[in-house]
Amino acid sequence: MAMNDSKRLWVCPSDQLAEGKYKRIDALYADEPSSVLVFRHQGQCLAYRNLCVHMPRTLDCEKDMIFDETGQNLRCSMHGIIYHPITGESLSTMCNGEKLTPVTVQEDAEGVWIRDKRVKEMVGEN
Numbered sequence: 001m002a003m004n005d006s007k008r009l010w011v012c013p014s015d016q017l018a019e020g021k022y023k024r025i026d027a028l029y030a031d032e033p034s035s036v037l038v039f040r041h042q043g044q045c046l047a048y049r050n051l052c053v054h055m056p057r058t059l060d061c062e063k064d065m066i067f068d069e070t071g072q073n074l075r076c077s078m079h080g081i082i083y084h085p086i087t088g089e090s091l092s093t094m095c096n097g098e099k100l101t102p103v104t105v106q107e108d109a110e111g112v113w114i115r116d117k118r119v120k121e122m123v124g125e126n
């Protein structure tokens, strides 16, 4: 497995992140325990902090899924806000226009990485 370094966090090999699949990575976000959702949409790797704009809940808090029934949008499992996967913007009446926090990802020959200064490895957790 590829190793984390000071600049980036390992997510997975590219072939484990097929279209419409996601990985939840537990990590520190701005020094707070949090998680990041990394997924592939229209061939592109995208990531957001796993925190709904409506209430301080994770998108997968009620169900182990982050997409709506079309597979084309993100959906919070708590009260059902639908988010545009590329802009992270709420398309629902609730919190319309508010955005998930984007996290920078990188894909190279080894696979997929989180490369964002705000996101750090959670050390000493288990």
Ligand code: FES
Pocket: 052, 053, 054, 055, 056, 057, 076, 077, 078, 079, 080, 081
């Ligand atoms: S907490 Fe996500 S829709 Fe309410």
